[in-house]
Amino acid sequence: MSLKVLKFGGSSLADANHFRQVAEIVKSDPTRHYVVASAPGKRQGNDTKVTDLLYKCYALAANEEDVTKVFDEIKQRYNDIINDLGIDLDLTPKFDRIREALLHNTGRDYIASRGEYLNAMILAKYLGFQFIDAKKVIFFNEDGSFNSEKTNEVLREALSEHEYAVIPGFYGSMPNGTIKTFSRGGSDVTGSIVARAASATLYENWTDVSGFMMADPRIIDNPKPIKTITYKELRELSYMGATVLHEDAIFPVRYSKIPINIRNTNRPEDKGTFIVPESDDMSDYIITGIAGRTGFSSVTIEKAMMNTELGLGRKVLQVLEDNGISFEHFPSGIDTMTVIVSTKSLSEKRADVLAGICKNVNPENVFVEENMALLAVVGRGMVKAKGTAARIFTSLARANVNIRMIDQGSSELNIIIGVDANDYITALNAIYNEFVK
Ligand code: ASP
Numbered sequence: 001m002s003l004k005v006l007k008f009g010g011s012s013l014a015d016a017n018h019f020r021q022v023a024e025i026v027k028s029d030p031t032r033h034y035v036v037a038s039a040p041g042k043r044q045g046n047d048t049k050v051t052d053l054l055y056k057c058y059a060l061a062a063n064e065e066d067v068t069k070v071f072d073e074i075k076q077r078y079n080d081i082i083n084d085l086g087i088d089l090d091l092t093p094k095f096d097r098i099r100e101a102l103l104h105n106t107g108r109d110y111i112a113s114r115g116e117y118l119n120a121m122i123l124a125k126y127l128g129f130q131f132i133d134a135k136k137v138i139f140f141n142e143d144g145s146f147n148s149e150k151t152n153e154v155l156r157e158a159l160s161e162h163e164y165a166v167i168p169g170f171y172g173s174m175p176n177g178t179i180k181t182f183s184r185g186g187s188d189v190t191g192s193i194v195a196r197a198a199s200a201t202l203y204e205n206w207t208d209v210s211g212f213m214m215a216d217p218r219i220i221d222n223p224k225p226i227k228t229i230t231y232k233e234l235r236e237l238s239y240m241g242a243t244v245l246h247e248d249a250i251f252p253v254r255y256s257k258i259p260i261n262i263r264n265t266n267r268p269e270d271k272g273t274f275i276v277p278e279s280d281d282m283s284d285y286i287i288t289g290i291a292g293r294t295g296f297s298s299v300t301i302e303k304a305m306m307n308t309e310l311g312l313g314r315k316v317l318q319v320l321e322d323n324g325i326s327f328e329h330f331p332s333g334i335d336t337m338t339v340i341v342s343t344k345s346l347s348e349k350r351a352d353v354l355a356g357i358c359k360n361v362n363p364e365n366v367f368v369e370e371n372m373a374l375l376a377v378v379g380r381g382m383v384k385a386k387g388t389a390a391r392i393f394t395s396l397a398r399a400n401v402n403i404r405m406i407d408q409g410s411s412e413l414n415i416i417i418g419v420d421a422n423d424y425i426t427a428l429n430a431i432y433n434e435f436v437k
Contacts, residue, residue: 002031007191010041012265016084039115110179113171120168130162138172155197188246210264211273240291287379296372302365319356373424395434
């Protein structure tokens with residue numbers, strides 16, 4: 001039996017017209033049972049998200065400054081939606097409570113969470129669905145980590161009592177009952193948690209784009225959409241900067257192998273992207289997507305007979321660990337080894353890291369090169385296709401791009417290439433054109 005959980009992002013619930021679109025989508029399919037709502041997002045380019053207004057109020061109050069102007073703006077946003085939709089709902093007592101909490105410096109997360117709380121309340125009323133407060137069904141542990149067992153149990157029970165319901169995204173409660181939020185964009189995570197607890201057959205994530213594109217549309221002109229992508233491929237692409245869905249949103253549905261469908265509220269006729277546990281269905285291209293980021297540095301260590309020295313890699317990595325730096329890649333030669341790290345994480349610790357490596361492994365030479373970009377070419381089709389790497393490298397050579405590092409992931413799902421940051425855009429275009437055009 002089909003059961004869908006839907007999450008609507010802030011831009012899909014920014015004003016009354018969007019609420020109407022959302023209601024049409026939800027009501028057009030009776031298997032759409034549970035809806036997770038974000039706070040009202042931007043109505044146009046220079047608008048401010050309600051969540052950001054709430055954070056602003058909190059900061060003003062903490063500074064003992066007057067919150068009236070910003071708070072009135074927030075009230076106006078909700079009242080405009082309520083009045084335009086013509087629903088019978090008075091949020092005055094709720095606004096008063098939030099205002100009171102601001103004056104008493106109640107938690108920052110509590111204030112931020114009220115954006116989704118109020119929006120979900122309006123949506124529930126408009127749809128005629130039950131409102132379920134996330135505080136009562138989403139739980140965190142004492143250390144702030146998400147408590148999946150308790151949440152799953154309590155949420156499952158709560159959902160079983162209502163055929164149709166709206167749940168605010170972004171937050172839950174701590175063991176002492178106070179409110180805690182996920183990181184920014186966390187309503188995606190709530191949607192995934194609800195999908196798992198409801199044993200949904202599909203998690204529809206409604207946003208303002210028609211799914212994932214094969215490359216960043218800010219760099220590649222009109223890139224092709226991705227029809228189907230596996231959880232693992234998506235992890236690789238998101239890690240490298242593809243952002244449509246919160247990174248942590250994959251984990252809850254992964255347990256139950258529930259597919260996610262990214263859809264566009266403004267273009268419901270588009271099929272969007274399906275994120276699935278596994279897929280034999282090959283895409284139209286050998287690669288599924290390309291993503292990348294700048295801002296990496298390499299630390300290279302040279303030492304004769306390095307390959308015979310037991311524990312050398314561990315000692316180098318220990319220095320990074322001691323300095324709180326996590327490494328991204330670790331390509332090595334016979335007498336050289338390179339560790340790729342983010343430039344930002346290295347910057348303050350650079351002198352300590354170099355001194356630590358010198359002390360720990362006594363190298364002949366150790367040096368840092370900055371200004372590196374990494375590109376990840378990702379695709380489940382690469383395992384079976386021969387010559388993919390050759391095509392990548394040839395396309396880069398033709399575009400006159402010098403390759404500084406190559407790392408083929410052990411999953412054979414990706415090939416990572418390091419290039420000079422100045423060559424990043426040229427490299428991305430070269431690879432995209434080789435495989436897609
Ligand atoms: N409203 C929150 C934010 O702006 C959470 C979300 O929209 O997912 O980050």
